[in-house]
Each structure stands twice: as structure tokens, then as C-alpha cells.
Amino acid sequence: MTDATYSQTDDRKAKRNVAILVIAQALLGAQMPMIFTVGGLAGQSLAPNPCFATLAISAIVLVSMLSANPMSWIMQRFGRRAGFWTGTLGGTIGAAIAAYGLSQASFTLFIVGSAFTGMYMSAQGFYRFAAADTASDSFRPKAISYVMAGGLVSAIIGPQLVKATVDVSVIPFLGVYAAIVAINVVGSLLFLALDIPKPPVPSHDAPRGRTTWEMLTTPTIAVAIIVAMVSYSLMNLVMTSTPLAVVGCGFESSTAADVVSAHVLAMFIPSFFTGHLIARFGVRKIMATGLVILAAAGVVGLQGVELENFFIALVLLGIGWNFGFIGATTMLAGAHQAHERGRIQGMNDMIVFGGVTLASLASGGLMNCSGGTPQDGWTAVNLAMVPFLALAGAALIWLVLRPNED
Secondary structure: OHHHHHHHHHHHHHHHHHHHHHHHHHHHHHHHHHHHHHHHHHHHHHOHHHHHHHHHHHHHHHHHHHHHHHHHHHHHOOOOHHHHHHHHHHHHHHHHHHHHHHHOHHHHHHHHHHHHHHHHHHHOOOOHHHHHOOOOOHHHHHHHHHHHHHHHHHHHHHHHHHHHOOOOOOOOOHHHHHHHHHHHHHHHHHHHOOOOOOOOOOOOOOOOOOHHHHOOOOHHHHHHHHHHHHHHHHHHHHHHHHHHHHOOOOOHHHHHHHHHHHHHHHHHHHHHHHHHHHHHHHHHHHHHHHHHHHHHHHHHHOOOOOOHHHHHHHHHHHHHHHHHHHHHHHHHHOOOOOOHHHHHHHHHHHHHHHHHHHHHHHHHHHHHHHHOOHHHHHHHHHHHHHHHHHHHHHHHHHHHHHHOOO
């Protein structure tokens, strides 16, 4: 059998797996825009101090960060399917506890439930890596891009489910979390069809690869992680703040859901062609374009708090995240060997979601505790983007200008 035949066979399997992962991203992924739409508002209604309004979102992201390495180990030891089922179990338990916390008006229980949801968020972060597992080098960026495009459907389903369930109970937001329980139970069945072999157990004489520190100090890997962290953190910072800003400026919560929906659509619609753009123009140029678009989102956000400002800023934020994050993921996927995969992917997600945790913590404080009005808070949120964009931009410029030695 020729190498070309092998490649075609591998890509047939990869395409089947990608189809399953796209559906998972669409169905199971819908819970994330649902939670990001109502989590801050629900937290604000329960929190003893408005500065803690987004603590539930922070708990999700914190546990996602802490789960990254264990989740990577589970997938490396038992396979992708076991890791994804662990995630949906956490999502089910988390939504159930959060719903109970809402029924008891308990901020503590609501935070605990949100923390369990972080297990699902961590597992979802590995969908893109799973898409690359059985793909050829030429199909890999497209596979990652297609799976991310599954979020397009989640962007439609999630906010619409919020609108349909937010008022079904006399207890605000309880119906939303009940729907999330159902999504996790049904969605977990998808992974029965996933066909990704477990990584072989390394023999004693198998190459161990670079140490974690050696990988983290490899310029390509370091810059990929920095750009991924900045792209995801700034997206989370602004998105988490948006429902608080929109409602705080006099609009309805349904309008906030529409803004978040537009944002999540913008996050994933470009995924249909991001892989092709990377293949044509190179991953570094696409990452740089993403950072420029993120900066443009901040500029638009600073122009005012009219509804069109929110929509345009959040759409730009989504597009910038897509280019920056998919570009960084593609760069990282091509910078390590198969036997290094578990360690570097887990470390990558731990660092990325560490930044996202700090961003989500900051969003509530910046919105509610940095000025006298929601307008002041929204301005503070957008200004906070500047130093992090400068960091990512400088790292990417450094990588482009340095001699290609790695």
C-alpha cells in the first residue's frame, strides 16, 4: 500500500471523527453560551457583593484550568472517549447543583455547581486536538477548523434555549440549567461513535521526547501558547462583561442573549475558511490578523454603549478570537511529536485557562467596582485589553524576526 493510500485511509477515518466532533461541539457546546449569557446575571442576583457577579464564570474557568492536565492524562491513558465522558459527567453534575443552588437562593451552591461545569469546559477544549489525532498533515488545519465551526450551531442553539427556558420557572434561570442537564445526558451518547485509537503504551526504550520545560521554551510552542492565552482571555473578559453591560445600560436580558449569540456566531463562522486561510497565507499571518481584529473590537467598544457598539464590538471580538486561537492551536499541533502530545496539550490548556480565569475574575470587578456606572465599567474592560494585546503582538513579531532554528 502506498503512502498516498495510507493518507487517504487516515483522512477517511479523520473525516468520520470530525463529523462526530462537529456534532458534539454543536450540541454539547451549546451549554457554554447558555452559561456565559446567564451566569453573570444569575450570580449578580445571588452574590452578597456585586463585585462577585462573575465568580461563577471564574469558577468554571478555574476548574477547567485545573482539569486540563488530569483530562489530558485520562485521554492519554484511556482514550479520548473516556475523557469526553468525564467532561459530560461533570457538566451534568454541575448544572444540577447550580439549579439546586438557584432554587435555594444559595450563592455558594451555585458556585460549586459552576465549578463542576469546568470539567466539561476542559474536555471540550480537547475536541480540536482530537480532530487532529487521525488527520494527515495536510488535513489537520482543516480538521481543527471544521470542529471549531461546530460552534456555529451552538451559537444559535444556546441563546435560543436561554430565551425558551429562562422564564419557564418562577425561579429565574432555573430552567436554563435544567436544559443543560439534558444536553449533557443526550450529548454524551455521541462519543460511542468516535473512532480514535488509544495512544500506545510506550515501551521502555521508546523516545520520551523533550521535557515539559524544553517544550515550553521552544519558541514556536511558547508563542503559540501566549497568543492562544491572550486571544481566549480577552475574548472571555469582554464576553463575560457584556451581559452585565448590556443590561446595566438599560437593555433587556433577551437583548444581551442576542448580542452573545452574534458574538458566538462570529467566533465560529470563520472556521469554515480559517483552515484554508492558514494553508494559503501561513499560520503566523492569520494569528497576527486575529490580534489586529481583537484590537479593533476594543476600539469600537470604547466608542460608546449604544446597541450597535455592543454588536459590532462583540462580532469583531469573535472573529479575532477565531483567527488567533485556531492559528495558535494549529501552530502548537505541528510543533510536537505524538509521544509529547499529552504533556504539552495539557500544559497548554492549563496556561491558557489560567489566563482566562484571571480575565473572568477581573470582568466582574472591572464592570461593577471600577466606576460609578456600567458605562465606566465597560470602558475599563476595553482598556484592559491593551497590555495583553501588546504582549501577544510582541511575541509574534519576535518569532517572525528570529532565525528559524526550532
